[in-house]
Amino acid sequence: MKIFTKKNYMFFIAAIFLLPNLFVMALGIESFPYTQAPMFGHYIDSETKLYLLKFEGHKDGQTIDLVDYYGKSELRFIRHFFSKVYGSSEYFTPFSGRVIEDEERFNERLNLFFESFEKFLWEEYQLRFDSIEVKIAQVDGERNLIGDFRPFGIYNCNTEEYKVIMD
Amino acid sequence: MKAILNQGLKFLSNPLFTLRIFLTLLISKNSLERLNFLVGVKNNEAYELSLTWINSVLPKEMLVSQSNFEFYHYLIIICTVTAVIGLFGRLSIFILALTGIMINGMVEGVGIFDHNLSLPSQVFFMLAFLPGTMSYSIDGLILNRIFKKRYFGGTDQKIIKMSTNLILLVLVFTYFTAGVSKLRYGGVEWLDGSTLSFYIQDKMLDYEEGKKQILLGRSIGEEDFEWKGPFGLYSHTYGNYRTSPAHRVFNTWLGTNEYLMSIISILTVLLELCGFIVFINPRLRNIYLISVIAMHSVIGFTMGLSFSYYRVICVLLIDWRSVFSDGASIYQGLKQRKVKLLYRTQNR
Numbered sequence A: 001m002k003i004f005t006k007k008n009y010m011f012f013i014a015a016i017f018l019l020p021n022l023f024v025m026a027l028g029i030e031s032f033p034y035t036q037a038p039m040f041g042h043y044i045d046s047e048t049k050l051y052l053l054k055f056e057g058h059k060d061g062q063t064i065d066l067v068d069y070y071g072k073s074e075l076r077f078i079r080h081f082f083s084k085v086y087g088s089s090e091y092f093t094p095f096s097g098r099v100i101e102d103e104e105r106f107n108e109r110l111n112l113f114f115e116s117f118e119k120f121l122w123e124e125y126q127l128r129f130d131s132i133e134v135k136i137a138q139v140d141g142e143r144n145l146i147g148d149f150r151p152f153g154i155y156n157c158n159t160e161e162y163k164v165i166m167d
Numbered sequence B: 001m002k003a004i005l006n007q008g009l010k011f012l013s014n015p016l017f018t019l020r021i022f023l024t025l026l027i028s029k030n031s032l033e034r035l036n037f038l039v040g041v042k043n044n045e046a047y048e049l050s051l052t053w054i055n056s057v058l059p060k061e062m063l064v065s066q067s068n069f070e071f072y073h074y075l076i077i078i079c080t081v082t083a084v085i086g087l088f089g090r091l092s093i094f095i096l097a098l099t100g101i102m103i104n105g106m107v108e109g110v111g112i113f114d115h116n117l118s119l120p121s122q123v124f125f126m127l128a129f130l131p132g133t134m135s136y137s138i139d140g141l142i143l144n145r146i147f148k149k150r151y152f153g154g155t156d157q158k159i160i161k162m163s164t165n166l167i168l169l170v171l172v173f174t175y176f177t178a179g180v181s182k183l184r185y186g187g188v189e190w191l192d193g194s195t196l197s198f199y200i201q202d203k204m205l206d207y208e209e210g211k212k213q214i215l216l217g218r219s220i221g222e223e224d225f226e227w228k229g230p231f232g233l234y235s236h237t238y239g240n241y242r243t244s245p246a247h248r249v250f251n252t253w254l255g256t257n258e259y260l261m262s263i264i265s266i267l268t269v270l271l272e273l274c275g276f277i278v279f280i281n282p283r284l285r286n287i288y289l290i291s292v293i294a295m296h297s298v299i300g301f302t303m304g305l306s307f308s309y310y311r312v313i314c315v316l317l318i319d320w321r322s323v324f325s326d327g328a329s330i331y332q333g334l335k336q337r338k339v340k341l342l343y344r345t346q347n348r
Helices: A006-027 A074-086 A103-125 B002-012 B015-040 B053-057 B069-085 B089-110 B115-127 B138-147 B157-186 B188-192 B194-201 B245-255 B258-273 B275-279 B282-303 B308-317 B320-347
Strands: A049-059 A062-065 A131-139 A145-156 A161-164 B215-217
Touching (some): A049 A074, A074 A103, A074 B089, A103 A161, B015 B069, B015 B089, B015 B115, B089 B115, B157 B275, B157 B308, B194 B258, B275 B282, B282 B308, B282 B320
Antiparallel strands (some): A049 B215, A145 A161
Protein backbone atom coordinates (compact mmCIF):
# COMPACT_ATOMS: atom_id res chain seq x y z
CA MET A 1 0.00 0.00 0.00
CA LYS A 2 1.35 3.41 -0.99
CA ILE A 3 1.50 5.87 1.90
CA PHE A 4 2.83 8.91 0.05
CA THR A 5 -0.16 9.62 -2.17
CA LYS A 6 -1.67 12.99 -3.08
CA LYS A 7 -4.82 12.05 -1.16
CA ASN A 8 -2.93 11.17 2.02
CA TYR A 9 -0.92 14.36 1.70
CA MET A 10 -4.15 16.38 1.55
CA PHE A 11 -5.50 14.58 4.62
CA PHE A 12 -2.28 15.33 6.44
CA ILE A 13 -2.42 19.04 5.51
CA ALA A 14 -6.11 19.18 6.48
CA ALA A 15 -5.33 17.67 9.88
CA ILE A 16 -2.38 20.00 10.48
CA PHE A 17 -4.49 23.08 9.80
CA LEU A 18 -7.83 22.00 11.27
CA LEU A 19 -6.73 20.38 14.52
CA PRO A 20 -5.45 23.57 16.20
CA ASN A 21 -8.73 25.28 15.22
CA LEU A 22 -10.73 22.41 16.72
CA PHE A 23 -8.60 22.58 19.85
CA VAL A 24 -9.16 26.31 20.45
CA MET A 25 -12.88 25.97 19.73
CA ALA A 26 -13.33 23.10 22.17
CA LEU A 27 -11.35 24.71 24.98
CA GLY A 28 -12.46 28.28 24.34
CA ILE A 29 -9.04 29.87 24.11
CA GLU A 30 -7.07 31.86 21.55
CA SER A 31 -3.49 32.52 20.55
CA PHE A 32 -2.64 34.14 17.23
CA PRO A 33 -3.50 33.03 14.54
CA TYR A 34 -5.85 30.53 16.19
CA THR A 35 -9.08 31.92 17.58
CA GLN A 36 -12.59 30.88 18.39
CA ALA A 37 -13.65 34.34 17.18
CA PRO A 38 -15.30 35.57 20.38
CA MET A 39 -15.88 39.13 19.09
CA PHE A 40 -19.11 40.59 20.48
CA GLY A 41 -19.95 37.15 21.91
CA HIS A 42 -20.60 38.11 25.53
CA TYR A 43 -24.12 39.31 26.11
CA ILE A 44 -24.64 42.99 26.96
CA ASP A 45 -27.88 44.72 27.91
CA SER A 46 -28.89 47.60 30.18
CA GLU A 47 -28.37 45.39 33.26
CA THR A 48 -24.77 44.44 32.40
CA LYS A 49 -22.18 45.90 34.76
CA LEU A 50 -19.52 47.90 32.91
CA TYR A 51 -16.20 48.78 34.53
CA LEU A 52 -13.13 50.91 33.92
CA LEU A 53 -9.70 50.07 35.35
CA LYS A 54 -6.93 52.48 36.19
CA PHE A 55 -3.42 52.18 37.60
CA GLU A 56 -1.97 54.53 40.21
CA GLY A 57 1.57 54.79 41.55
CA HIS A 58 2.11 55.64 45.23
CA LYS A 59 5.29 57.07 46.72
CA ASP A 60 5.87 59.05 49.91
CA GLY A 61 2.17 59.83 50.29
CA GLN A 62 1.91 61.09 46.69
CA THR A 63 -0.27 59.48 44.03
CA ILE A 64 0.26 59.56 40.26
CA ASP A 65 -2.38 58.44 37.75
CA LEU A 66 -0.35 56.23 35.39
CA VAL A 67 -2.62 56.52 32.35
CA ASP A 68 -0.03 58.72 30.61
CA TYR A 69 2.75 56.25 31.41
CA TYR A 70 1.34 53.02 29.99
CA GLY A 71 3.73 53.30 27.02
CA LYS A 72 0.93 52.32 24.66
CA SER A 73 -2.73 53.13 24.23
CA GLU A 74 -5.06 52.45 27.14
CA LEU A 75 -6.93 49.98 24.89
CA ARG A 76 -3.83 47.86 24.43
CA PHE A 77 -2.65 48.21 28.01
CA ILE A 78 -5.94 47.23 29.66
CA ARG A 79 -6.65 44.43 27.16
CA HIS A 80 -3.18 43.02 27.73
CA PHE A 81 -3.70 43.22 31.48
CA PHE A 82 -7.13 41.60 31.33
CA SER A 83 -6.37 38.90 28.74
CA LYS A 84 -2.80 37.92 29.39
CA VAL A 85 -2.43 38.71 33.07
CA TYR A 86 -5.60 38.91 35.14
CA GLY A 87 -7.82 36.60 33.13
CA SER A 88 -11.52 36.06 33.32
CA SER A 89 -13.36 35.06 36.49
CA GLU A 90 -14.85 32.28 34.40
CA TYR A 91 -12.88 29.07 34.07
CA PHE A 92 -12.81 29.15 30.28
CA THR A 93 -11.91 32.52 28.88
CA PRO A 94 -11.75 33.24 25.18
CA PHE A 95 -9.16 35.95 25.78
CA SER A 96 -6.06 33.91 26.49
CA GLY A 97 -4.09 30.86 25.46
CA ARG A 98 -4.20 29.33 28.93
CA VAL A 99 -5.72 25.91 29.40
CA ILE A 100 -5.23 25.69 33.16
CA GLU A 101 -5.96 28.41 35.71
CA ASP A 102 -5.50 28.46 39.48
CA GLU A 103 -4.63 30.91 42.22
CA GLU A 104 -0.91 30.15 42.19
CA ARG A 105 -0.61 30.75 38.43
CA PHE A 106 -2.72 33.90 38.78
CA ASN A 107 -0.40 35.35 41.43
CA GLU A 108 2.68 34.40 39.44
CA ARG A 109 1.34 36.20 36.38
CA LEU A 110 0.41 39.33 38.34
CA ASN A 111 3.87 39.51 39.91
CA LEU A 112 5.50 39.00 36.52
CA PHE A 113 3.39 41.74 34.93
CA PHE A 114 4.12 44.30 37.63
CA GLU A 115 7.81 43.43 37.64
CA SER A 116 7.91 44.16 33.90
CA PHE A 117 5.76 47.33 34.23
CA GLU A 118 7.86 48.63 37.12
CA LYS A 119 11.03 48.08 35.07
CA PHE A 120 9.46 49.89 32.11
CA LEU A 121 8.39 52.88 34.26
CA TRP A 122 11.91 53.26 35.57
CA GLU A 123 13.73 52.83 32.25
CA GLU A 124 11.36 55.01 30.23
CA TYR A 125 10.21 57.67 32.72
CA GLN A 126 12.56 57.27 35.72
CA LEU A 127 9.52 56.67 37.92
CA ARG A 128 9.78 54.47 40.98
CA PHE A 129 6.98 53.73 43.44
CA ASP A 130 6.42 52.04 46.79
CA SER A 131 3.30 50.45 45.39
CA ILE A 132 1.17 50.36 42.26
CA GLU A 133 -2.55 50.19 42.85
CA VAL A 134 -5.21 49.00 40.43
CA LYS A 135 -8.57 50.72 40.85
CA ILE A 136 -11.97 49.94 39.40
CA ALA A 137 -15.11 52.00 38.83
CA GLN A 138 -18.51 51.10 37.49
CA VAL A 139 -19.65 53.22 34.55
CA ASP A 140 -22.56 53.45 32.15
CA GLY A 141 -22.26 53.04 28.36
CA GLU A 142 -21.27 56.73 28.03
CA ARG A 143 -18.47 56.19 30.56
CA ASN A 144 -20.18 58.26 33.27
CA LEU A 145 -18.99 57.09 36.66
CA ILE A 146 -21.48 55.25 38.84
CA GLY A 147 -19.68 55.76 42.15
CA ASP A 148 -15.97 56.41 42.71
CA PHE A 149 -12.94 54.37 41.76
CA ARG A 150 -12.43 51.62 44.36
CA PRO A 151 -9.32 49.57 45.19
CA PHE A 152 -9.09 46.41 43.09
CA GLY A 153 -5.60 45.13 43.86
CA ILE A 154 -2.21 46.41 44.96
CA TYR A 155 1.37 45.53 44.05
CA ASN A 156 3.99 46.13 46.70
CA CYS A 157 7.14 47.14 44.81
CA ASN A 158 9.38 46.32 47.79
CA THR A 159 8.11 42.80 48.48
CA GLU A 160 7.26 42.31 44.78
CA GLU A 161 3.88 40.83 45.59
CA TYR A 162 0.39 41.53 44.28
CA LYS A 163 -2.57 41.32 46.58
CA VAL A 164 -6.22 41.16 45.55
CA ILE A 165 -8.43 43.54 47.53
CA MET A 166 -11.58 41.65 48.36
CA ASP A 167 -13.72 44.40 49.98
CA MET B 1 -11.78 40.69 -26.43
CA LYS B 2 -13.20 37.20 -25.97
CA ALA B 3 -9.65 35.84 -25.57
CA ILE B 4 -8.91 38.40 -22.83
CA LEU B 5 -12.16 37.55 -21.05
CA ASN B 6 -11.38 33.85 -21.28
CA GLN B 7 -7.89 34.40 -19.88
CA GLY B 8 -9.36 36.54 -17.05
CA LEU B 9 -11.87 33.81 -16.24
CA LYS B 10 -9.08 31.24 -16.28
CA PHE B 11 -7.15 33.26 -13.67
CA LEU B 12 -10.28 33.87 -11.56
CA SER B 13 -11.13 30.17 -11.73
CA ASN B 14 -7.87 29.35 -9.99
CA PRO B 15 -8.28 30.81 -6.50
CA LEU B 16 -4.94 29.36 -5.43
CA PHE B 17 -3.15 31.57 -7.91
CA THR B 18 -5.19 34.70 -7.14
CA LEU B 19 -4.92 34.08 -3.39
CA ARG B 20 -1.16 33.73 -3.75
CA ILE B 21 -0.91 37.13 -5.45
CA PHE B 22 -3.42 39.07 -3.31
CA LEU B 23 -2.55 37.58 0.07
CA THR B 24 1.16 38.00 -0.56
CA LEU B 25 0.65 41.70 -1.21
CA LEU B 26 -1.86 42.27 1.61
CA ILE B 27 -0.05 40.30 4.29
CA SER B 28 3.31 41.80 3.37
CA LYS B 29 1.86 45.31 3.56
CA ASN B 30 0.35 44.48 6.95
CA SER B 31 3.60 42.95 8.21
CA LEU B 32 5.60 46.03 7.23
CA GLU B 33 3.10 48.31 8.99
CA ARG B 34 3.07 46.16 12.12
CA LEU B 35 6.85 45.95 12.09
CA ASN B 36 6.99 49.75 12.28
CA PHE B 37 4.35 49.71 15.02
CA LEU B 38 6.30 47.20 17.11
CA VAL B 39 9.52 49.18 17.07
CA GLY B 40 7.61 52.44 17.63
CA VAL B 41 5.49 51.45 20.62
CA LYS B 42 7.25 51.94 23.95
CA ASN B 43 5.93 49.26 26.28
CA ASN B 44 6.48 46.27 23.99
CA GLU B 45 8.71 43.90 25.93
CA ALA B 46 8.27 40.33 24.68
CA TYR B 47 8.16 38.92 28.19
CA GLU B 48 6.65 35.56 29.12
CA LEU B 49 3.04 36.76 29.31
CA SER B 50 3.03 38.49 25.96
CA LEU B 51 4.17 35.47 23.96
CA THR B 52 1.72 33.53 21.83
CA TRP B 53 2.04 29.74 21.55
CA ILE B 54 4.00 30.02 18.32
CA ASN B 55 6.24 32.86 19.50
CA SER B 56 7.00 31.05 22.74
CA VAL B 57 8.67 28.21 20.82
CA LEU B 58 10.70 30.54 18.59
CA PRO B 59 14.20 31.55 19.76
CA LYS B 60 13.96 34.96 21.47
CA GLU B 61 16.52 36.37 19.01
CA MET B 62 14.06 35.74 16.18
CA LEU B 63 11.43 38.06 17.67
CA VAL B 64 11.30 41.61 16.31
CA SER B 65 13.60 44.09 18.04
CA GLN B 66 15.43 47.31 17.14
CA SER B 67 18.48 45.25 16.15
CA ASN B 68 16.76 43.00 13.59
CA PHE B 69 14.10 45.44 12.37
CA GLU B 70 15.95 46.24 9.12
CA PHE B 71 16.60 42.57 8.42
CA TYR B 72 12.87 41.77 8.62
CA HIS B 73 12.00 44.86 6.59
CA TYR B 74 14.15 43.76 3.63
CA LEU B 75 13.30 40.08 4.08
CA ILE B 76 9.59 40.88 3.69
CA ILE B 77 10.17 43.04 0.61
CA ILE B 78 12.36 40.44 -1.12
CA CYS B 79 10.03 37.52 -0.28
CA THR B 80 7.01 39.52 -1.49
CA VAL B 81 8.58 39.88 -4.94
CA THR B 82 9.71 36.23 -5.13
CA ALA B 83 6.34 34.93 -3.87
CA VAL B 84 4.41 36.95 -6.47
CA ILE B 85 6.58 35.90 -9.41
CA GLY B 86 6.86 32.40 -8.00
CA LEU B 87 10.63 32.10 -7.73
CA PHE B 88 11.29 29.79 -4.79
CA GLY B 89 7.60 30.55 -4.34
CA ARG B 90 6.71 28.07 -1.62
CA LEU B 91 9.73 28.98 0.45
CA SER B 92 8.94 32.69 0.05
CA ILE B 93 5.32 32.18 1.11
CA PHE B 94 6.45 30.06 4.05
CA ILE B 95 8.85 32.77 5.24
CA LEU B 96 6.30 35.56 4.73
CA ALA B 97 3.53 33.61 6.47
CA LEU B 98 5.67 32.67 9.44
CA THR B 99 7.06 36.21 9.73
CA GLY B 100 3.52 37.62 9.59
CA ILE B 101 2.30 35.19 12.25
CA MET B 102 5.24 36.06 14.47
CA ILE B 103 4.77 39.82 14.01
CA ASN B 104 1.01 39.69 14.62
CA GLY B 105 1.57 37.39 17.58
CA MET B 106 3.79 40.10 19.05
CA VAL B 107 1.08 42.67 18.32
CA GLU B 108 -1.34 40.44 20.25
CA GLY B 109 1.20 40.39 23.09
CA VAL B 110 1.23 44.20 23.13
CA GLY B 111 -2.52 44.11 23.68
CA ILE B 112 -4.86 43.48 20.79
CA PHE B 113 -5.52 40.22 18.95
CA ASP B 114 -6.19 41.27 15.36
CA HIS B 115 -9.02 38.99 14.27
CA ASN B 116 -8.90 40.57 10.81
CA LEU B 117 -5.61 38.71 10.31
CA SER B 118 -6.30 35.34 11.92
CA LEU B 119 -7.95 33.52 9.01
CA PRO B 120 -5.88 35.23 6.27
CA SER B 121 -2.66 34.27 8.09
CA GLN B 122 -3.75 30.63 8.23
CA VAL B 123 -4.88 30.57 4.60
CA PHE B 124 -1.62 32.17 3.51
CA PHE B 125 0.39 29.63 5.50
CA MET B 126 -1.63 26.84 3.88
CA LEU B 127 -0.66 28.15 0.44
CA ALA B 128 2.95 27.20 1.16
CA PHE B 129 1.89 23.55 1.31
CA LEU B 130 -1.16 23.16 -0.94
CA PRO B 131 -0.74 21.67 -4.41
CA GLY B 132 -1.70 24.12 -7.13
CA THR B 133 -0.45 27.30 -5.48
CA MET B 134 2.46 27.67 -7.87
CA SER B 135 0.38 27.79 -11.05
CA TYR B 136 1.76 30.54 -13.30
CA SER B 137 5.14 30.77 -11.59
CA ILE B 138 8.80 30.76 -12.57
CA ASP B 139 9.22 27.64 -10.41
CA GLY B 140 6.54 25.93 -12.51
CA LEU B 141 8.23 26.93 -15.78
CA ILE B 142 11.60 25.64 -14.63
CA LEU B 143 10.19 22.35 -13.29
CA ASN B 144 8.14 21.79 -16.44
CA ARG B 145 11.29 22.21 -18.53
CA ILE B 146 13.35 19.90 -16.31
CA PHE B 147 10.77 17.11 -16.04
CA LYS B 148 9.33 17.64 -19.56
CA LYS B 149 5.79 17.45 -18.19
CA ARG B 150 3.37 19.55 -16.23
CA TYR B 151 4.70 20.53 -12.82
CA PHE B 152 2.99 18.86 -9.84
CA GLY B 153 -0.20 20.75 -9.14
CA GLY B 154 0.11 22.90 -12.24
CA THR B 155 -3.30 23.99 -13.39
CA ASP B 156 -4.91 20.56 -12.94
CA GLN B 157 -8.55 21.38 -12.07
CA LYS B 158 -8.91 18.37 -9.77
CA ILE B 159 -5.92 19.44 -7.68
CA ILE B 160 -7.12 23.06 -7.61
CA LYS B 161 -10.57 21.89 -6.47
CA MET B 162 -9.13 19.77 -3.65
CA SER B 163 -6.91 22.57 -2.36
CA THR B 164 -9.69 25.16 -2.71
CA ASN B 165 -12.07 22.94 -0.74
CA LEU B 166 -9.53 22.70 2.05
CA ILE B 167 -9.26 26.50 2.23
CA LEU B 168 -13.06 26.71 2.16
CA LEU B 169 -13.20 24.22 5.03
CA VAL B 170 -10.93 26.38 7.20
CA LEU B 171 -12.97 29.48 6.28
CA VAL B 172 -16.28 27.82 7.05
CA PHE B 173 -14.88 26.45 10.28
CA THR B 174 -13.79 29.94 11.36
CA TYR B 175 -17.30 31.31 10.85
CA PHE B 176 -18.87 28.28 12.50
CA THR B 177 -16.64 28.86 15.54
CA ALA B 178 -17.72 32.50 15.66
CA GLY B 179 -21.38 31.43 15.67
CA VAL B 180 -20.75 28.85 18.38
CA SER B 181 -18.92 31.47 20.49
CA LYS B 182 -21.90 33.81 20.38
CA LEU B 183 -24.23 31.11 21.68
CA ARG B 184 -21.65 29.75 24.09
CA TYR B 185 -20.88 33.08 25.80
CA GLY B 186 -24.02 35.06 25.09
CA GLY B 187 -26.60 32.26 25.21
CA VAL B 188 -29.89 32.35 23.32
CA GLU B 189 -30.39 35.83 24.82
CA TRP B 190 -27.69 37.05 22.43
CA LEU B 191 -30.26 36.79 19.64
CA ASP B 192 -32.38 39.59 21.15
CA GLY B 193 -30.01 42.10 19.52
CA SER B 194 -29.07 44.16 22.59
CA THR B 195 -25.39 43.17 22.38
CA LEU B 196 -24.99 44.33 18.78
CA SER B 197 -27.07 47.39 19.61
CA PHE B 198 -24.55 48.32 22.34
CA TYR B 199 -21.58 47.95 20.00
CA ILE B 200 -23.20 49.75 17.08
CA GLN B 201 -23.99 52.78 19.25
CA ASP B 202 -20.72 52.83 21.19
CA LYS B 203 -18.59 55.98 20.69
CA MET B 204 -15.32 54.64 22.05
CA LEU B 205 -13.04 57.07 20.24
CA ASP B 206 -14.87 60.08 21.74
CA TYR B 207 -13.64 59.32 25.24
CA GLU B 208 -10.34 60.41 26.75
CA GLU B 209 -7.54 57.93 27.48
CA GLY B 210 -8.42 56.01 30.59
CA LYS B 211 -12.10 55.86 29.70
CA LYS B 212 -12.04 53.91 26.45
CA GLN B 213 -11.68 50.25 27.40
CA ILE B 214 -14.63 48.74 29.21
CA LEU B 215 -14.63 45.44 31.09
CA LEU B 216 -17.76 43.42 31.79
CA GLY B 217 -18.51 42.14 35.29
CA ARG B 218 -21.20 40.24 37.13
CA SER B 219 -21.98 38.67 40.49
CA ILE B 220 -19.59 35.85 41.26
CA GLY B 221 -21.12 32.44 40.55
CA GLU B 222 -20.30 29.14 42.21
CA GLU B 223 -17.98 28.03 39.41
CA ASP B 224 -16.19 31.37 39.10
CA PHE B 225 -12.80 32.22 40.63
CA GLU B 226 -13.90 34.20 43.68
CA TRP B 227 -10.24 34.71 44.67
CA LYS B 228 -9.85 37.10 41.72
CA GLY B 229 -11.94 39.70 43.53
CA PRO B 230 -15.57 40.59 44.01
CA PHE B 231 -16.29 42.19 40.63
CA GLY B 232 -16.60 39.01 38.56
CA LEU B 233 -14.81 40.46 35.49
CA TYR B 234 -15.30 38.10 32.60
CA SER B 235 -14.79 39.96 29.33
CA HIS B 236 -13.45 43.07 27.69
CA THR B 237 -15.50 44.89 25.08
CA TYR B 238 -14.57 45.58 21.46
CA GLY B 239 -14.41 49.02 19.93
CA ASN B 240 -16.53 50.94 17.48
CA TYR B 241 -14.14 53.05 15.42
CA ARG B 242 -16.70 55.14 13.54
CA THR B 243 -16.67 58.86 14.31
CA SER B 244 -18.38 60.65 11.41
CA PRO B 245 -21.76 62.29 12.17
CA ALA B 246 -23.42 60.50 9.21
CA HIS B 247 -22.39 57.09 10.52
CA ARG B 248 -23.49 58.06 14.03
CA VAL B 249 -26.96 59.07 12.83
CA PHE B 250 -27.36 55.79 10.96
CA ASN B 251 -25.98 53.77 13.89
CA THR B 252 -28.38 55.42 16.35
CA TRP B 253 -31.31 54.71 14.03
CA LEU B 254 -30.25 51.09 13.54
CA GLY B 255 -29.12 50.46 17.12
CA THR B 256 -32.37 51.71 18.64
CA ASN B 257 -34.52 49.58 16.34
CA GLU B 258 -35.02 46.51 18.54
CA TYR B 259 -36.70 44.32 15.92
CA LEU B 260 -34.12 45.06 13.26
CA MET B 261 -31.26 44.41 15.70
CA SER B 262 -32.79 41.10 16.69
CA ILE B 263 -33.26 40.08 13.04
CA ILE B 264 -29.64 41.06 12.25
CA SER B 265 -28.38 39.07 15.27
CA ILE B 266 -30.35 35.95 14.30
CA LEU B 267 -29.23 36.20 10.66
CA THR B 268 -25.61 36.67 11.73
CA VAL B 269 -25.59 33.52 13.87
CA LEU B 270 -27.46 31.52 11.22
CA LEU B 271 -25.03 32.63 8.55
CA GLU B 272 -22.04 31.75 10.69
CA LEU B 273 -23.38 28.32 11.57
CA CYS B 274 -24.57 27.34 8.10
CA GLY B 275 -21.27 27.70 6.24
CA PHE B 276 -21.07 24.03 5.38
CA ILE B 277 -23.61 24.59 2.58
CA VAL B 278 -20.70 25.78 0.43
CA PHE B 279 -19.91 22.13 -0.28
CA ILE B 280 -23.38 21.30 -1.64
CA ASN B 281 -23.05 23.08 -4.99
CA PRO B 282 -21.28 26.08 -6.58
CA ARG B 283 -24.42 28.24 -6.52
CA LEU B 284 -24.88 27.84 -2.75
CA ARG B 285 -21.17 28.43 -2.28
CA ASN B 286 -21.47 31.74 -4.13
CA ILE B 287 -24.60 32.77 -2.26
CA TYR B 288 -22.91 32.01 1.07
CA LEU B 289 -19.71 33.88 0.22
CA ILE B 290 -21.62 36.92 -1.06
CA SER B 291 -23.72 36.91 2.13
CA VAL B 292 -20.56 36.84 4.24
CA ILE B 293 -19.11 39.74 2.23
CA ALA B 294 -22.37 41.64 2.85
CA MET B 295 -22.17 40.88 6.59
CA HIS B 296 -18.62 42.23 6.80
CA SER B 297 -19.63 45.26 4.75
CA VAL B 298 -22.38 46.10 7.25
CA ILE B 299 -19.97 45.64 10.18
CA GLY B 300 -17.42 47.76 8.34
CA PHE B 301 -19.93 50.52 7.65
CA THR B 302 -21.38 50.65 11.17
CA MET B 303 -18.28 49.94 13.27
CA GLY B 304 -15.25 50.66 11.13
CA LEU B 305 -14.00 47.08 11.46
CA SER B 306 -13.35 46.41 7.80
CA PHE B 307 -12.32 42.74 7.82
CA SER B 308 -11.13 43.54 4.30
CA TYR B 309 -8.79 40.54 4.16
CA TYR B 310 -11.71 38.21 4.84
CA ARG B 311 -13.70 39.91 2.12
CA VAL B 312 -10.85 39.56 -0.38
CA ILE B 313 -10.58 35.84 0.42
CA CYS B 314 -14.34 35.40 -0.01
CA VAL B 315 -14.34 37.24 -3.36
CA LEU B 316 -11.49 35.06 -4.62
CA LEU B 317 -13.18 31.86 -3.44
CA ILE B 318 -16.37 32.60 -5.36
CA ASP B 319 -16.85 30.02 -8.13
CA TRP B 320 -16.56 32.49 -11.01
CA ARG B 321 -17.15 29.84 -13.66
CA SER B 322 -20.55 29.20 -12.11
CA VAL B 323 -21.26 32.95 -11.87
CA PHE B 324 -20.44 33.46 -15.55
CA SER B 325 -22.34 30.37 -16.68
CA ASP B 326 -25.40 31.44 -14.63
CA GLY B 327 -25.02 34.96 -16.02
CA ALA B 328 -24.81 33.59 -19.56
CA SER B 329 -27.93 31.42 -19.10
CA ILE B 330 -29.88 34.37 -17.67
CA TYR B 331 -28.72 36.48 -20.60
CA GLN B 332 -29.68 33.76 -23.09
CA GLY B 333 -33.07 33.36 -21.36
CA LEU B 334 -33.75 37.09 -21.57
CA LYS B 335 -32.65 37.14 -25.21
CA GLN B 336 -34.98 34.28 -26.11
CA ARG B 337 -37.86 35.98 -24.28
CA LYS B 338 -37.19 39.15 -26.23
CA VAL B 339 -37.22 37.21 -29.52
CA LYS B 340 -40.51 35.52 -28.55
CA LEU B 341 -42.05 38.85 -27.59
CA LEU B 342 -40.94 40.39 -30.89
CA TYR B 343 -42.35 37.39 -32.79
CA ARG B 344 -45.70 37.67 -30.98
CA THR B 345 -45.89 41.43 -31.58
CA GLN B 346 -45.15 41.02 -35.31
CA ASN B 347 -47.81 38.27 -35.68
CA ARG B 348 -50.59 40.24 -34.03
